[in-house]
Amino acid sequence: MYKIALVEDDTELRSMIAKMLERYEYEVMNVEDFKNVLERLIELKPDVVLLDVNLPFVDGFHICKNLRNNSNVPIIMISARNTDADQILGVELGADDYVLKPFSVEVLHSKIKASIRRAYGYIAEKTSTVYGDFRLDYRTFTVSFIHNETELTKNEFKILKILVDKSNTIVSREDLLHELWDDVAFVDNNTLNVNISRIKTKLQDLGLTDVIQTKRGFGYKFVPYWLEKENE
Template identity: 35%
Template sequence: MDKIYIIEDDQTIRNEIVQALKKWNFQADWVRDFQTIDYEIKQQSPDLIVMDITLPFYDGFYWTQKIREFSKIPIIFVSAADMDPNAIRAISIGADDYLTKPFSIAVFISKIQAILRRTNQNEYLTEALNFQSFSLNIITNILKSQNKSIKLTATESTILKLLFLNPGQIISKRKIIQAIWQNGDFTDENILNVNMSRLRDKLSQIGLEPV
């Protein structure tokens, strides 16, 4: 099981990240002493680090530089600060990716998956998200049941990931559109409606109740 280490001083945000990671079968831990982050990283040996910029004592840029002195552990920055020029600075000192708050949990998980695949940190990478008897492979975008499978488009897969990650909850169109945009695809409400209709048809074919 991959271990994700969270360097975030906002307890609410940290708890949301921990809950999301656990849903995806990641092991989640977080910093205890913001003055000895480098020491804790050495002790914990995580597979990936989630790093905020604004922290007590020293900022995320400082700690990334310290970590890069002894480790190549992947680092994802998450921050409410403007993406430019902070993202450029973060990447230039050794970060692997950058997300602005608030961010889509589905996109966040996908980025973790992609980074771990690239760095070959763990051969047992979780690729599937399960709901009832259905399994969605987030790499191939194939949805499977016990005896059927169907190929989804990238946009349809993004929508279904949000629904799988938030069972029993109402997901607003705005949140879905934001997730699709962050994946690099443009959509608006009309295009989303078309994708939702196609997704309902595909889910019906495989026996999953329409969303």
């Protein structure tokens, strides 16, 4: 049973969402201490967070940013703030999805299922990908090379996993965006650029230079060049 943390200050809406989640056999954990939302979420360790934007004391954007710095848990933001800027901000701060109020319970449920599938769907099948001294660990969201290891954010991990799974093959920017976010219309191109840049920096710190190659106008390619040296 997946655990859903629900952060919503509208008691009527919170009750409606909780009943829907319980009907679909999720374990619902209501967070009602709005002065200490971040601390409570870290303590609860949910599988998915449903996070309202307009909260007392601290808004959802601030909580989302700080939670993402501490956890890879999928975050779905819920808000009546429907401008493109608000939705882009939510995604850039680390949210996996952004649901506009009013919404149907079926739409929200589909978003939750998609987030769970993207975050956890492959873990039961495989725990890591290994290319010689290179290892991408699905359980810890870490990448290691020889004796060095570094942690990845959730989106960094997902991008790298897609590229690693299709090693030596160009993956288009559009394919990466569709894999990462349900509605790419609300994703700024710079968001992907920033994530790719961070991944490259972390790989360089491990001693891997130019392992992710940028093919301008096409996309990106993961090249495990060290395998050729190992086979010489």
